[in-house]
Amino acid sequence: MTSTPLRLLGISGSLRKHSLNTALLQAAQELLPPDVSLTLHPLNDIPLYNGDLESSLPEAVSAFKHAIAQSDGLLISTPEYNYSIPGVLKNAIDWASRPAYKSPLAHKPVGILGASPSPYGTVRAQDHLRHVLAAVHAYALPHHGLLLGGANQKFDEHRHINDPSTRERLQVFLADLASWTRRFRTPHHP
Amino acid sequence: MTSTPLRLLGISGSLRKHSLNTALLQAAQELLPPDVSLTLHPLNDIPLYNGDLESSLPEAVSAFKHAIAQSDGLLISTPEYNYSIPGVLKNAIDWASRPAYKSPLAHKPVGILGASPSPYGTVRAQDHLRHVLAAVHAYALPHHGLLLGGANQKFDEHRHINDPSTRERLQVFLADLASWTRRFRTPHHP
Numbered sequence: 001m002t003s004t005p006l007r008l009l010g011i012s013g014s015l016r017k018h019s020l021n022t023a024l025l026q027a028a029q030e031l032l033p034p035d036v037s038l039t040l041h042p043l044n045d046i047p048l049y050n051g052d053l054e055s056s057l058p059e060a061v062s063a064f065k066h067a068i069a070q071s072d073g074l075l076i077s078t079p080e081y082n083y084s085i086p087g088v089l090k091n092a093i094d095w096a097s098r099p100a101y102k103s104p105l106a107h108k109p110v111g112i113l114g115a116s117p118s119p120y121g122t123v124r125a126q127d128h129l130r131h132v133l134a135a136v137h138a139y140a141l142p143h144h145g146l147l148l149g150g151a152n153q154k155f156d157e158h159r160h161i162n163d164p165s166t167r168e169r170l171q172v173f174l175a176d177l178a179s180w181t182r183r184f185r186t187p188h189h190p
Numbered sequence: 191m192t193s194t195p196l197r198l199l200g201i202s203g204s205l206r207k208h209s210l211n212t213a214l215l216q217a218a219q220e221l222l223p224p225d226v227s228l229t230l231h232p233l234n235d236i237p238l239y240n241g242d243l244e245s246s247l248p249e250a251v252s253a254f255k256h257a258i259a260q261s262d263g264l265l266i267s268t269p270e271y272n273y274s275i276p277g278v279l280k281n282a283i284d285w286a287s288r289p290a291y292k293s294p295l296a297h298k299p300v301g302i303l304g305a306s307p308s309p310y311g312t313v314r315a316q317d318h319l320r321h322v323l324a325a326v327h328a329y330a331l332p333h334h335g336l337l338l339g340g341a342n343q344k345f346d347e348h349r350h351i352n353d354p355s356t357r358e359r360l361q362v363f364l365a366d367l368a369s370w371t372r373r374f375r376t377p378h379h380p
């Protein structure tokens with residue numbers, strides 16, 4: 001069976017240079033199934049959401065929405081801040097969610113990951129993210145990818161995953177996300 | 191019975207100039223119990239949270255944290271974006287929540303309001319906000335203040351509440367918040 005190439009867009013919920021969640025996306029880039037690419041899109045330049053600016057979108061917002069529209073699916077890796085997703089990530093979704101129900105997020109397949117030093121592994125953040133993605137009519141892969149607790153112990157000094165079972169779980173999840181994404185390909189990708 | 195003066199800090203989750211939630215806080219300023227003041231603190235200048243900047247806080251973040259610390263309690267009015275609180279509001283809380291458990295939000299009494307054109311009146315956003323406030327060890331007044339649905343019909347052209355029952359409910363809630371705040375006054379306000 002041949003498979004059409006898939007373009008995934010990777011979004012980290014943390015802006016920290018040494019973010020565990022960005023490292024997790026970078027690790028994912030090494031573990032993708034054949035014919036799947038993953039490009040990271042940093043959120044650093046996206047301003048605070050203000051509905052008054054909808055009529056003339058800031059450039060970083062247009063670029064973000066365009067990148068989502070051009071992708072076949074998203075892979076979001078989120079830290080957990082205060083029992084939920086970071087404001088930074090929610091803010092980017094708030095921008096991308098417009099116009100309601102017709103945004104680039106509508107009908108977009110999404111895989112959710114999260115890494116945290118805590119033993120809970122971002123489980124509350126991932127549940128909130130799933131709830132928010134339902135609001136924008138995105139299609140989140142229903143099962144958890146990685147609830148990576150103790151994540152500060154799971155990368156080596158080159159930011160590679162040092163734990164074979166974690167690497168394997170990530171690889172399986174990425175294959176699941178590729179299958180999930182192919183189910184929802186938009187009509188112009190038959 | 192005499193009561194000591196209370197200083198409340200008002201936070202709107204929307205940056206829109208004609209925000210219904212900002213209007214609701216402005217309406218609250220007219221309906222406060224005796225000896226209670228409410229100062230609004232806009233979130234417009236607060237940058238995206240980045241843990242790398244914790245060692246040298248942006249000025250707008252320091253000012254926000256200082257304003258919280260100087261207040262006796264908070265009154266937050268939140269829109270609902272995508273079934274949750276705006277990223278803008280979550281981002282401000284993420285900054286203010288540091289250092290964990292010892293932030294200016296810890297042990298701070300908070301009243302929650304929300305206005306929306308939708309009939310659901312921000313109920314999901316308010317529930318998420320309550321969950322987030324638990325994470326920062328703030329003390330949210332347990333009952334709902336206003337779940338102000340159809341809010342675009344409830345202000346006149348001067349941004350005053352045009353509905354007597356809404357005005358009355360807000361007034362009762364503000365009295366409840368004042369009592370709640372006095373229960374938790376820090377030791378330097380005996």
